[in-house]
Amino acid sequence: MIIPGAVAASLLLAVPASAAEPSPGTPGVGDPYYPEYGNGGYDVSHYDLRLTYQPKTDALQGTATLLATATQDLSRFNLDFALDVSEIRVNGKKAKFATSGAHELEVTPAKPLAKGDKATVVVRYKGVPSKVVVNGFTSWHRTPDGGVAANEPEAAWWWFPSNDHPSDKASYDVSVSVPDGTQAISNGTLQSQTSRAGWTRYNWRSRAPQATYLATLAVGRFDITKDRTDSGLPVINAYSKDLGEHDGAARASVERTAEITEWLEGYFGKYPFDAMGGYVPNTDTTYALETQTRPFYSPDDFADGSNTSVVVHEMAHQWYGDSVSLKGWKDIWINEGFARYSQWLWSEDQGEGTAQELADYAYASHPANESFWKVKPGDPGPDNQFHRAVYDRGAMAVQALRNKVGDKAFFKILKGWPQQHAGGNANVGDFTAYAEKVSGKPLASLFDTWLFQPTKPEAPAGPRFAGKAVPKQPKSWKQIQSVTHAH
Numbered sequence: 001m002i003i004p005g006a007v008a009a010s011l012l013l014a015v016p017a018s019a020a021e022p023s024p025g026t027p028g029v030g031d032p033y034y035p036e037y038g039n040g041g042y043d044v045s046h047y048d049l050r051l052t053y054q055p056k057t058d059a060l061q062g063t064a065t066l067l068a069t070a071t072q073d074l075s076r077f078n079l080d081f082a083l084d085v086s087e088i089r090v091n092g093k094k095a096k097f098a099t100s101g102a103h104e105l106e107v108t109p110a111k112p113l114a115k116g117d118k119a120t121v122v123v124r125y126k127g128v129p130s131k132v133v134v135n136g137f138t139s140w141h142r143t144p145d146g147g148v149a150a151n152e153p154e155a156a157w158w159w160f161p162s163n164d165h166p167s168d169k170a171s172y173d174v175s176v177s178v179p180d181g182t183q184a185i186s187n188g189t190l191q192s193q194t195s196r197a198g199w200t201r202y203n204w205r206s207r208a209p210q211a212t213y214l215a216t217l218a219v220g221r222f223d224i225t226k227d228r229t230d231s232g233l234p235v236i237n238a239y240s241k242d243l244g245e246h247d248g249a250a251r252a253s254v255e256r257t258a259e260i261t262e263w264l265e266g267y268f269g270k271y272p273f274d275a276m277g278g279y280v281p282n283t284d285t286t287y288a289l290e291t292q293t294r295p296f297y298s299p300d301d302f303a304d305g306s307n308t309s310v311v312v313h314e315m316a317h318q319w320y321g322d323s324v325s326l327k328g329w330k331d332i333w334i335n336e337g338f339a340r341y342s343q344w345l346w347s348e349d350q351g352e353g354t355a356q357e358l359a360d361y362a363y364a365s366h367p368a369n370e371s372f373w374k375v376k377p378g379d380p381g382p383d384n385q386f387h388r389a390v391y392d393r394g395a396m397a398v399q400a401l402r403n404k405v406g407d408k409a410f411f412k413i414l415k416g417w418p419q420q421h422a423g424g425n426a427n428v429g430d431f432t433a434y435a436e437k438v439s440g441k442p443l444a445s446l447f448d449t450w451l452f453q454p455t456k457p458e459a460p461a462g463p464r465f466a467g468k469a470v471p472k473q474p475k476s477w478k479q480i481q482s483v484t485h486a487h
Contacts, residue, residue, distance in 0.1 A: 022075035022112035027104050029165045033329040033382040034153065036101055038165025039078040042068045042119070046170050049160050052177045052199075053184070053219050055146040061126035064160045068121060070113040077113075079105040080154075081161035082134050083127030090121050102134050103157050129158040141283045144242060146182060146220035148281045150289050150296035153329055153385075156212040166325045167425055169209035177201040178219055185218040185238050187292050189275045206292065208273050209423045211325050216291035218281050229258050234275050236294065240282040249302035253311055254278040260308065260346075261315050267345060268316070269415045272323035272422055278311065287485035290317030290339075301482070309343050309476065310483045316342035319418040327427040332385050333377040333451060334431055337394025338414075343480045344395060353474025359399040361477060362392045364470040368456040378428050378451030391484050397450035400457075404446055405439035413438045 025041020028034075044066050051062040060083070082103050088095045090109035098106045105123075113119055129140035129147060139151035140158040149159045156162040173191075176184035177199050188206035195201075206215070222238040229235060235258050239250055257278055261271055278295045285298040288310050295314035301307050320342075321335035344355040353361075366372040375381075375389035377397060384390070402410040413435050420434060428451065436443050449457045 020073060022073040022114075024076040024106075025072065025074055025078060027078045027101065027106075029167055031165060031328050033385070034165075036104065037080065037154065038168060039080065039163050041072050041074045041077045042070050042113075042163070044068045044163050044168055044170045046172070047160065047162065047215075048173045048175075050175045051159070051217075053147070055179065055182055055219055058128050058130045058142060058147055059126070060129055060147075060159060062124075062160065064123045064125070066119075066121040066123070066161070068119045068163075070115055070117045070119060073115050074109075074113040074117075076106060076108045079107060079121075079123070079161040080157055080164035081105045081123075081125070082132045082157040083125045083129065083159075085123060085125045085161075087124045088122065090119055092120070095121075105161060123161045125161070132158055141281070141285060143220050143240070143282050145240070145282070146178075146218070148216075148218045148220075148283060148296070150216045150218070150291055152213050152289055154213060156215060159217055160215075162212045164212045166211040166213065166329075167327060169211050169325060169423070169425070171208070172204075172206040172210055172215060174204045174206075174215075174217065175201060176204075176217065176219065181221065182219060183222045183224060183238065185216075185222065185224075185236075185279050185294065187214070187216060187275075187294055188273075189234055190236065208292075208323070210292045211322070214290065214292040214322055216289075216294065216296055218279055218296070220281055222279070222281075225255065227258065229262070229276070233271070234277075236275065236277040238277075238279040238281075240280060240299075242282050243280060243299055246280075246299040246302045249304075249306045250280045250297065250299065252306040253302060253308055254280060254297065256308055257311055257315060260311050261318075263346075263349070264312070264316055264319070264342065267342070267411065267414055268319040268418050272319060272418065276315070276318075278314070288314050288483065290314045290321055290335075292318070292322045304479075304482070307479060307482065309346060309479045312343050312346045313339045313483045323423060324418050324421040325425045327425045327430075329382070329385065330379045331427045332380065332390055333394045333397070333428060334426065336386075336390050337377060337398055340391040340395040340480070340483075341398040343476075343483065344399075347474065347476035347480065350476070352476035355399055355402070357471070357474050358477065358480070359396050360471050361474055362396055363459065366456070370456075373456040374454045376452050376454055378447070386485070388481075388484050393450065397447065400446060400450050401435060401443070404443065405435070405441055409439040409441075 028036045029038035046067040048065040093110040096108040130142040139155040141148040174186040184202040186204035191203040221241045227235045280297045286300045289296045316339045320338040344358045348354045377394040
């Protein structure tokens, strides 16, 4: 016999965990390099951005619609954003919102979200991105005829609210209205272009999962070239009409994107997206960035003439960094080590120095007491995330792997890895495990030596990384080195 008090107690014990009091999502995903980047409590599956931009004043206004799923019982959640917000609705109802920290937008829906609930979040906003400074900098580049959003590890704050961390990838629709005679460039495929009352609207679509920092927007006066690959993929390249003396070299490089991508497919497998190209706005920046399907290039990349090596680097990222994205920012080696190594393979193909010769030269160029060897490519720290060692020592680690497992296994790893994690995220440990599985060799010690020890590895016996004297500089070395700039 169960007495009434016991019945009550048993009912209390039977209350499901989902009935617990909803709580706020965290104001960051827990990345040790950038604790406040991204947000906890939800996952975004799609961004719909409908924007209007006036180049003369740099005034941007927009409505962002985010489709998200709650990953916990959620009383409140954060978005990463820095422009002025006028209204937020969650599932059609007005939500309360407030700002906190450097770039946090706290959203309290009218009704808490239960774990697993789908949410439609609509944010209306406006601002002048070039005048918005967060933590002492801006990722919005003002140009003579417009503006550009392209930076790493953050760029979204200046043009759309987001869950700004690579671990939360989503598809995108980007619709931008600009004055006639001005173009708007973004990722993916151009779905439509319509004009009305002196304004032209461009509608872009990115179907594959895309990290927030890989989303880009460029508005200005561009000369746009269009083509299709032999397999039918659209190729769209854009060049600012005021590139001046850099114009010819930029075109001679970026117009080879389809050819270079086809060459990279021989190493990495089928190109992972449904469009490709690149764009060169008239910015004073000194870096390139692998914005998904359509990399951003600075005029400075072509200051010394044509530069196919930078195109190889950014297009290699479409596999290593974009399709397979890092789980946390400390895993940057998977992006930069392999993109740099692709430049070494291109050099080898062009007869301007083999990958081994480049590895030997890189190794011999830095004495053991140089600070270069203090940077650990497998966990460089936020201040050294784009240090030359992440690129060059990172590529040396790739060559050391090749020497250890042999070409057959190595190229199988190189091609299989992007297929293994296509559209997802991975870390250095995941790559080590995959390389061991494919090669059948224990590799933890090799990766520890080249990626995690703050000392110069000892040169193996024989010709590989061998000589104490610095060997002759490979012909491609200087151009390859030009593709190492802090973002």
